[in-house]
Amino acid sequence: MYQPWVYIVLVGLVFIVYATLVPKVSTSSSKAAPSINEIEQTMEHFAGELEEQNEALIRQLADIKKDNEVHHARLSSRIEALEYQFAHSNQEFLKLGLAYEELQKKLDQRMDTGISGFRESAAAQQEDMQDQTTEDAEIQHEESGMNIRSRYAELFELYEQGKSIDSIAKKMNMNKGEVNLILQLARQEEQLNAQK
Numbered sequence: 001m002y003q004p005w006v007y008i009v010l011v012g013l014v015f016i017v018y019a020t021l022v023p024k025v026s027t028s029s030s031k032a033a034p035s036i037n038e039i040e041q042t043m044e045h046f047a048g049e050l051e052e053q054n055e056a057l058i059r060q061l062a063d064i065k066k067d068n069e070v071h072h073a074r075l076s077s078r079i080e081a082l083e084y085q086f087a088h089s090n091q092e093f094l095k096l097g098l099a100y101e102e103l104q105k106k107l108d109q110r111m112d113t114g115i116s117g118f119r120e121s122a123a124a125q126q127e128d129m130q131d132q133t134t135e136d137a138e139i140q141h142e143e144s145g146m147n148i149r150s151r152y153a154e155l156f157e158l159y160e161q162g163k164s165i166d167s168i169a170k171k172m173n174m175n176k177g178e179v180n181l182i183l184q185l186a187r188q189e190e191q192l193n194a195q196k
Contacts, residue, residue: 006054010047017042148186155182
């Protein structure tokens with residue numbers, strides 16, 4: 001249990017105590033020299049204190065070591081958990097990347113087919129609209145003198161009286177946009193009639 005340095009310290013202390021006592025004996029003969037028993041008791045007391053301090057240090061070191069081992073175990077388990085999460089996240093990320101690439105390819109294919117189909121349907125609709133517009137223009141032209149002013153006579157009466165577009169729209173139960181459109185169409189019709 002004793003370590004070599006403890007013996008060295010004890011021997012050094014014995015020499016120190018002996019060195020301090022010898023000059024006193026030679027200088028003062030009236031004082032009695034301490035007995036060897038007193039010196040031994042002092043040394044035993046000192047050795048006991050050193051042993052207690054040594055045991056306390058050993059206990060503290062053992063506690064510190066135990067705390068470090070527990071802390072190390074906790075850190076190791078956290079590192080393992082984080083490594084597992086990282087690996088799992090990487091796998092999920094790779095899966096998402098592959099799924100994204102597949103969706104992008106499908107979307108590109110649909111866009112290619114959709115754009116060509118959209119172009120074809122838009123062209124067909126445009127032709128239909130042109131045909132319809134031509135037919136509507138012919139029908140309107142063929143109507144017997146039925147122009148915009150005669151169809152919306154009440155609206156034009158209110159407008160000529162100086163009523164606002166809001167009040168005309170409320171009275172006619174229409175939107176302001178409709179009222180504006182009818183007024184613009186009437187102006188255009190007048191300009192066309194003036195050009196003829």
